[in-house]
Amino acid sequence: KSDEVLVMDVFAAKIDFHRFSLADKKEFLADKLWSVPWPFDKASAPYSIAARKAKAKMPQFPPEAKISIGTDTPCTNITLQFPYAHDPDCVEAYKIEASYQAADGAWVVFTRQDLQADFYLPPEQRPGLQIHAFNAGYFAAGKKYRFQVTPVDFFGNEGSSLQAETTVPKVEQGETIFESSQPMQELPFLSGLEGGSPLPLIDDFYHHKAGNARLVLPEQVWAGPAKTRFRFTIDMQMKQPGPGQWTIVLRNPTPLTNANARIYTPPGESGLQRYVIDFQKRNENYDYYFLIREGDAGFVQFKYVKIEKFP
Known part of the structure; x- marks a missing residue:
């Protein structure tokens, strides 16, 4: 209210x-x-949107602003902290991109997450500091990573970014239950919530015609009693020519229950995107598939899937 x-x-x-x-x-x-x-x-x-966008000032971080990077022990999360950016009409979101450093020294973006700003809070209730955590499943021990944070206003205008780098010394790991570097050859991608047919391939991308499509995972990968903790990691690439964005979840079919809150994919051509879903299963008999739904027609390619179980 x-x-x-x-x-x-x-x-x-x-x-x-x-x-x-x-x-x-x-x-x-x-x-x-x-x-x-x-x-x-x-x-x-x-x-009007056109009139306001034309006059809008770009959101900007304070001159002394920087990103602070923290890790817990054992490394279950990497947490970023940074101050608010300034904007007369408030910042809508912060676009956060993580990159790894390849062998040739180049930086490769592998995930983007959009953090909603605190514009909806009265000014006196805004803490003045944004905090965002990445699950350890996004990282590999010993690798160097760069984080870039960009403020975005309500019209899509982007201000100047902050950057910070860190080397991850160690990450929490579970028992690997399933791992595939060729999920498009090993896992069926089917239309609908049940039954369905394989989605067509066009130039090595699945053509997703909007609606529901699911990546079916091997039997027994979710075996364990209620409250067993799992971590699901997937690398994918998307081409979404329309304005709509897909949402992705791990879903148990009966009853229809999601393991995670909906994740919105970035619009347009995403490049490589990694998603990590860390959760406790609610019922011993739950058996999840990876679901892509909503949005408009587009193309998707799966590059890597891993499922870990924790004691």
């Missing part, structure tokens, strides 16, 4: 909008009223 109130003052030639918060009983940005000329003219509307 919202605690915000909008009050309109209607005049002969304009409408003023006053914004109030019932939480503190104060007007929000009283010196910056929303004011719309009246009668309304769509072509010159001052708050």
Whole structure:
């Protein structure tokens, strides 16, 4: 439920909008009223997306801002901390990209995660610091990694990025139950939530026609009592020409139960993307498949799958 109130003052030639918060009983940005000329003219509307985007200032981090990188022991997570970026209209999200350093010294992006900013909180409730954790399954011991954080406003404008590097000395590992560097040869990718037919291949990519499609995993990989902890890791590449984004989950078919909250894939051509789902199974009989759903038609390629079990 919202605690915000909008009050309109209607005049002969304009409408003023006053914004109030019932939480503190104060007007929000009283010196910056929303004011719309009246009668309304769509072509010159001052708050249209096109008009606001054209005037929007790029979000920027403070000059002294930096990323702090921390790990726990044993290394189950790598945690990033960084200050807020400044934007007159608030930052919508922070695009966080992780890269590994290849043998030739080049940096290769292998995952992107978008962190929602705290714009929805009243200013006095915003902690001023963003915190984001990556599961250890994203990393390999002894490798060097680079993290890049980019602030993004509500119109998709990106400000300057922060970067930080670290070498991961050790990562938590479970018992490997299944591992494949050729999942497209070893695992069926079928349409629908049950039954279905194999998706067609075009230039080594599956053509996903939107809706539901599932990567079927081997039998007994999820064997174990309720609350057994598993880690599922998958490397994939996507081409999504439309504006829609897919969501991905591990799903138990009966009853329909997800192992994780929905993960949104990045739009467009993603390049390599790694996803790690670390969870405890809720029931001894649950048996999960990897589900891609929603969004628009596009193409997907699976490059690597690993399932670990923890005591």
